[in-house]
Amino acid sequence: MARAAKRVFILACLAGLLSSASMVVRGEGPQTDKVLQPQSLNHAGVYALRGIEPGLTGSGVRFALVCRSITYTDGEPQNDYRPNVQHRCFGSQRFIFHDLGQVPPGISPHATAICSILFGQDSDAFDPDLGRFYYQGVVPGAKAAVYEFWYFLINNVFSHLPPDADIVSASIGSQFEDWWTRGIESLAEHYGLIVVAGIGNGSNACDPPLYPGGGANVIGVGVVDSVNTESLAAKLAHFSLAYPEHSSCGPTADGRCKPDIVAPGNCLAASANAPDFYELTGNWSSFSTPIAAGAVGLLIQKAKEQPSLSPAVSPDGGNCVMRAILMNSATKLPYWHKGRLSGDDDHVVPLDYIQGAGMLNAVGAYQHLVAGRNKPGKVLPTGWDLNRLPPFLLSQESRRAANVYEFTVGESADTFITATLVWNRHYKRVYPFDPDTAKDANLRLELWAIDPENSSNTRLLDYSDSAVDNVEHIYCRALAGYTNYEIVVSYSSLDNRLDTDAAQRYGLAWTVGQSPDSDSIFWHDLNADGVVNGLDFAILLDNWIAGVKSPGSYLLGDINTDGVIDADDLQILVDHNNRQADWHTKQDSETKQ
Numbered sequence: 001m002a003r004a005a006k007r008v009f010i011l012a013c014l015a016g017l018l019s020s021a022s023m024v025v026r027g028e029g030p031q032t033d034k035v036l037q038p039q040s041l042n043h044a045g046v047y048a049l050r051g052i053e054p055g056l057t058g059s060g061v062r063f064a065l066v067c068r069s070i071t072y073t074d075g076e077p078q079n080d081y082r083p084n085v086q087h088r089c090f091g092s093q094r095f096i097f098h099d100l101g102q103v104p105p106g107i108s109p110h111a112t113a114i115c116s117i118l119f120g121q122d123s124d125a126f127d128p129d130l131g132r133f134y135y136q137g138v139v140p141g142a143k144a145a146v147y148e149f150w151y152f153l154i155n156n157v158f159s160h161l162p163p164d165a166d167i168v169s170a171s172i173g174s175q176f177e178d179w180w181t182r183g184i185e186s187l188a189e190h191y192g193l194i195v196v197a198g199i200g201n202g203s204n205a206c207d208p209p210l211y212p213g214g215g216a217n218v219i220g221v222g223v224v225d226s227v228n229t230e231s232l233a234a235k236l237a238h239f240s241l242a243y244p245e246h247s248s249c250g251p252t253a254d255g256r257c258k259p260d261i262v263a264p265g266n267c268l269a270a271s272a273n274a275p276d277f278y279e280l281t282g283n284w285s286s287f288s289t290p291i292a293a294g295a296v297g298l299l300i301q302k303a304k305e306q307p308s309l310s311p312a313v314s315p316d317g318g319n320c321v322m323r324a325i326l327m328n329s330a331t332k333l334p335y336w337h338k339g340r341l342s343g344d345d346d347h348v349v350p351l352d353y354i355q356g357a358g359m360l361n362a363v364g365a366y367q368h369l370v371a372g373r374n375k376p377g378k379v380l381p382t383g384w385d386l387n388r389l390p391p392f393l394l395s396q397e398s399r400r401a402a403n404v405y406e407f408t409v410g411e412s413a414d415t416f417i418t419a420t421l422v423w424n425r426h427y428k429r430v431y432p433f434d435p436d437t438a439k440d441a442n443l444r445l446e447l448w449a450i451d452p453e454n455s456s457n458t459r460l461l462d463y464s465d466s467a468v469d470n471v472e473h474i475y476c477r478a479l480a481g482y483t484n485y486e487i488v489v490s491y492s493s494l495d496n497r498l499d500t501d502a503a504q505r506y507g508l509a510w511t512v513g514q515s516p517d518s519d520s521i522f523w524h525d526l527n528a529d530g531v532v533n534g535l536d537f538a539i540l541l542d543n544w545i546a547g548v549k550s551p552g553s554y555l556l557g558d559i560n561t562d563g564v565i566d567a568d569d570l571q572i573l574v575d576h577n578n579r580q581a582d583w584h585t586k587q588d589s590e591t592k593q
Contacts, residue, residue: 035133037125037278038117039237040226040264044291045362046138049298052363058139060304061297063118064165067111068149068172080106081148084272087112089120089135098155099148109272111146113281114171116270117290119144127268127278129232135268135278138294157183160429162191166300166313169293170197171286173210177253179432181211186427188217192315194300194322196221196293198285199259200248207248209258213285216425216470219296219323220258222247223265223288224333224359227583228529234583236280239264240528241333242354244554246283249354255468257339257351260323261330263288263295263360295362296322299369311373311386320422320507321386327473328420328509329365330358332516334523335556338473341547342563348494350464350473353554357420357473368509376403381512388503389443389491402490406450408483409512415478417461419487419510421445425470441504442492445472450484461485467494478512523559524576530584532576540565540573 036047050056069077079099083090084107095115099105119142122135145165147156149172156163157180174181187193199220200207213220225246227238242249242262250258265288271277281287299322303309312321336358339349351357367382374383390401409415426439444465451457461479464472478485487510524532526539543557544565557565559572 035130037130037133037135037236038267038269040239040267041136041138041291042237043239043264044295044360045364046291046295046298047136049362049366052366053302056298056301058142058294058297058301061139061142061167061300062165063139063142063144063293063297064152064163064168065111065115065118065144065146066149066152066168066170066172067108067114067146070108070110071106076102077148077150078106079103079148081108081111082106082146083108083112083115084270084275086275087116087120087270087272088276089116089122089125089137089270092121092140093119093144096143096145098145099151100154107272110171110286112272113267113269113287114290115144115146117267117287118142118169118294120270125278126276130236130268138291139297142297153180153183157187158431160186160190162187162193165193167194167196167293167297169290170195170212171289173198173200173213175208175210177211177215181215182427182433182435183431184212185215185217185425186429186433188319189424189427190429192313192318194296194319195219196289196296198289201284202244202246202248204245209248209250209252213289214252214256214258216256217319219292219326220260220356221285221289221292222249222259222262222354222356223283223285224262225283225528226264226266227581228527229583229585231583231585234585235266236268238581238583239266240522240525241335241556243556244354247285247354249554250351251353257349257353257356257466257469257471259354259356260327260351260471261292261356261358261360262333262354263291267291292326292360295360295365296326298362299325299365302366302369306370308372309369312369312384314386317386317424317505317507320424320505321384321509322507324420324422324507324509325365325368325384326360327357327422327471328418328511329361329368330356331361331364332358332475334520335558337558337561340552341555341558341565347463348466350466350469350471364511368511374405376405379405379407381407381409382510384507384509386505386507387489388505389441389489391503402488405487405489405508405510407485407487407510407512409478409485411481411483412478412514413480414514415512416515417447417474417476417478417485417510417512419445419447419474419508421464421472421489421506421508423470423504423506442467442494443470443472443504443506444490444492444494445474446488446490447474447476448486448488449479449482450486451482452484465492465494467492477515521579521581524573524579525581526556530581532573532579537570537573540570544570
């Protein structure tokens with residue numbers, strides 16, 4: 001009670017300051033007469049990518065979707081894992097099902113929603129509150145095979161037999177690493193299988209990073225919440241941030257960063273109970289995962305169609321390339337920073353503990369892919385590579401083995417260089433799929449600014465060198481006066497072993513671009529209700545207090561990004577009081593009064 005009274009008193013003292021003019025942010029409205037749904041796909045750039053290349057529908061791409069049965073009797077799954085194939089959005093899709101066949105199959109609302117986000121298509125959908133709309137999933141042209149969870153474990157994971165698929169998507173997970181989660185990582189390593197899995201539903205669901213999404217060789221996906229509004233159309237179209245309450249965050253138990261990426265989660269999806277009805281999924285990682293998996297499917301289609309891009313889907317490390325491209329192209333949302341709320345861990349923690357590398361950007365990922373493979377030497381400002389570091393003996397080499405990528409950029413104060421390095425951890429091929437640590441290596445990623453006229457002016461701008469992650473990530477502003485840069489991939493200075501007896505395969509992606517939107521309302525609208533007011537001040541004050549009590553907590557509110565929540569951040573919030581988003585409605589204000 002005393003703490004609550006104190007907070008009310010502080011807010012009351014600030015009331016005199018909260019009178020600045022409101023600021024309105026204009027959002028993007030529908031560009032067609034009939035709105036496309038799910039609008040979460042629009043926010044992630046999927047529909048924009050289809051506008052660039054209309055033929056990207058997932059054609060020729062094979063998906064393996066792993067779904068858990070809803071009902072268990074005496075620990076046995078009751079086979080109710082299937083989507084409702086009678087729904088009209090599945091009219092052109094022919095699903096293949098894999099299960100143990102011990103009981104008649106049943107319908108899963110969870111699987112129905114996920115399959116509609118991936119494969120659904122309905123050109124004349126209707127909702128009483130939204131009117132008519134065009135429903136189109138991420139990959140409506142893909143081939144869909146749905147596996148019951150235990151069937152997948154017994155017939156594919158335990159047998160170390162990859163499914164007949166280009167990509168595996170799983171919106172399920174366990175709090176603990178187990179033989180089957182390691183088995184999935186082994187399949188990813190040995191067959192280059194791309195696996196995308198949900199990371200968990202945050203602290204409100206008591207979820208730590210879940211496996212297999214938390215696994216070293218798996219793309220773990222978190223969720224970006226939709227905005228907090230009474231307007232259904234706005235709720236479906238506008239998204240805010242990833243919040244620890246709703247999206248599980250790292251580090252994992254062994255200290256690695258997760259998730260790898262986040263994506264919008266609140267989708268309009270097919271209902272399992274009516275063949276022509278759609279409903280909201282809510283902000284859950286189960287539904288952001290198929291959006292990320294589907295975006296990878298579009299990249300796979302392009303790589304299959306263009307021979308020069310085929311290394312990106314190679315069974316020998318293609319999963320590393322796709323993961324690097326997806327992460328390197330991601331959009332940094334407000335409050336993105338590496339590791340804890342400080343700058344001390346920027347070199348040894350590669351990713352943000354809640355955003356990963358950022359939010360899915362389907363167009364950016366496509367641009368990375370089509371820029372093409374660039375081998376070490378002189379490369380384009382955007383590109384990727386699938387390569388190896390040669391084996392070497394640290395005790396006998398005076399200089400670490402390295403691959404160097406050289407490129408030039410134009411001079412601009414707002415230019416950022418992003419680079420992402422991914423390699424697989426190694427696992428045995430047989431149950432219980434123990435880590436094969438003797439084959440593991442630890443890699444390092446460096447960014448250098450080069451003065452070709454005077455080598456003494458060459459500068460190490462940034463490096464990423466985690467002792468535990470098999471991902472390294474750099475996001476760094478270009479150095480004024482320099483146009484020549486090098487990305488260096490080498491063995492880690494933190495590797496305490498004396499030798500590495502095998503070449504290490506890796507995927508690398510890089511790009512040169514501009515900094516993200518620094519004027520986003522979500523720097524200040526902490527509860528995402530479309531207006532900056534006393535509710536946001538209350539959140540900031542709570543996080544300020546929590547940050548003092550628990551410095552290791554992941555908290556939003558460091559608006560000026562100086563590594564701490566303090567009075568300076570409070571003053572910035574005061575300066576933006578009454579700022580409103582254009583989707584904020586009078587009804588929202590009346591509801592909150």
